[in-house]
Amino acid sequence: MKSDITYPLNIGPIHPAFKEPIKFTFRIEGEKVVGTDIDFGYTHRAIERIAQERNYIQIIYLLERVCGICSFSHPMAYCLAIEDVAGIEVPPRARYIRTIIGELERLHSHLLWTGVAAHEIGFDTLFMYTWNIREKVLDCLEELTGNRINYAMLTIGGVRRDITADNAQTIHQVLEYYEELYNRTSEILLDDLTLRARTEGVGILTVEQAERLCAVGPTARGSGLMKDVRVDYPVNAYYEIPWLRPVSPRDIGKEPIGDVYDRMAVRVLEIQQAIKIIQFCMDNLPEGDINTGSGAVKMINALKKVEGEGVGRYEAPRGEVCHYVILDNQEHPVQIKVKAPTYSNGFTWAPMLTNIEIADIPIVVASIDPCVACADRMAYVLKDGSSGTISWEELRAKSIQKYKGVRKRWMMR
């Protein structure tokens, strides 16, 4: 049946399907989506601006709060950027501990996503089940770092807490627990009939589109793009893992077509991969220092003598997170730029959301595991408090104006 009548449907900024404020305006024809408009900017907190007034150590704890779930990945990328510009050598044991914490975070983030996705399609039992088994890894992280979510584990040049023999015992227990549960969980996630009916052939992102829109993380890998910062630009202990390679739905014998099911399969396989990586790191954990030994004040003073720019790239659970810093002989970086995975993946919503049913909107939106707070780096507010639209040229001119001082120093060289 063909009809020319379309109507608008607003989903968001506040809607039960989304955990964070984001606004979608759809053009609907019957039950089919024919047009999509996405509006960011409801959770802008000016983190980059605040960071310009804090010292190098304080920024680590500020950046942990960019995102509630990637609370390891963001400071990790920042620390890598600072270590890059200042040429700080990280002791081997610290690199392994960083890898372990990072993979534990990936484990809990993917379990969280699975629960959210199950809730979006009304499968609340799976939601309760995955969030229940996720408690184990959160308890483990609490024992290792002192906190369930904002670990405060990182510092420039290493980590703040060591993994003791007792902790190692806990990690082994947790790994055994998840290895036992893995088969059962993956069977539910990958073989359940209603789950397959809702995810297969839905929200397709072809490999060409993924490449063109610069998709990152599980979203790219679900489309069959073999792209993983851990493999392509390894940091920490990743380059010492010989068998590490990007996962893909091909690992379970399925040619990826880039639908929601493939992205789910990638995340399920990454749970297994994370378990194996932690196992590897625990088996090969070197002895030695866990940081450079210089305290916070000493580190800040050392960094005050540094000038230059640095980039840190790290594979967060949602994809590549990239931090760019400029140091200029000051107590704080003169500029810091956060590029979160959702910033790249957000664009892939446009092809995914075209020609799907209304019922598919929540699961397709959730399928890239969006972190809106991560991606909200700008809000445009007029003097009277209302929001407006800014053109690309205007935005570019304003950005050049704002960073004139910084530009002068760094572009002239």
Next chain:
Amino acid sequence: MDDAIGVAIAIIVAGVFAGLLLKGIDRKLAAFMQSRIGPPIAQPIYDILKLMQKQTIIPATSVRWLFTGAPLVALTSSIVLLLYISLSYVCYIIGLQSPVQGDLIVIIYLILIPSIASISGAFASGSPYASIGAQREMVILMSTELPIAVVVLSIAWHVADSMYNPFALQSLFEYTLWHQAGAFGILGGILLFLAMILVLPAEMSKVPFDQAEAETEIAEGVMVEYSGKLLAFLLLTDAFKALSLSALIVILFFPYTFTDLFGLTFSIGGYSITPLVEIIFFSGKVVIIYSIGVTVIRVIMARLKISQVAKVFLFAVSAISIIGMVLIMLDPKMKMI
């Protein structure tokens, strides 16, 4: 006759609490299956009490008389539905002469009215989410019609062989579906039961057929604009409907009383308490039917898409019920009077 009016009033009053408790049991059981603690069993009652004290907001874009009238129509028709289904049966099990026989055709139509009322209310609210929910509710309504009609007709067809009135609910207590059933008849009866069990979550708007209220898609859909007393009426409608539909399935398929099955009667100090035991036995059957048809199914499945729902009912469930009907017709023993 006077006794029957007393029973009717008792059914309405008890129906409020029984229906809400049924929903409470459903929530507690679902929580148990999902390894949660869950709310207290009386939580739906507390919800209604609280909603009755809350402000009722009527959206400015709504058609006021239809928006406020629809929940009242829904509530009234669901009460009539409950009475129509359970009055004759309750009179039967406690040993009274019932004033109504319970007409199956009327029941089919009465099942529709609360849904139609909530659809009208949703369209009248002026909310796009509610309109989408109402459209979906209509699709579900239309696709579940055929299975319900087939089930009821095959049971009436079976009764028509006897000396009883084929479309009266009362005939089913005396001449049950399983009466004189051969292998075909039993198989057919099981298929019809399966079809009704699948229709139950669709009529109750529960996962996997809760598209009309899908929380994560359209934010409670048909109910999105309702608040306060009007929402309480809709929740009460839901409770009455849960009770009546489960009771209908019990009556269609398992009308046996405790005394029929075990041949026991109970009395304390000369007074017979058999009616009380029968009521408890009946309630137990209703809870079991609701738990199988709604709680278990909603715990083990994800929500389907509306296009998938139409396919499930128009092809799978209709096929199940028609095969059941054919099997019952083929049963040689059932043809004999």
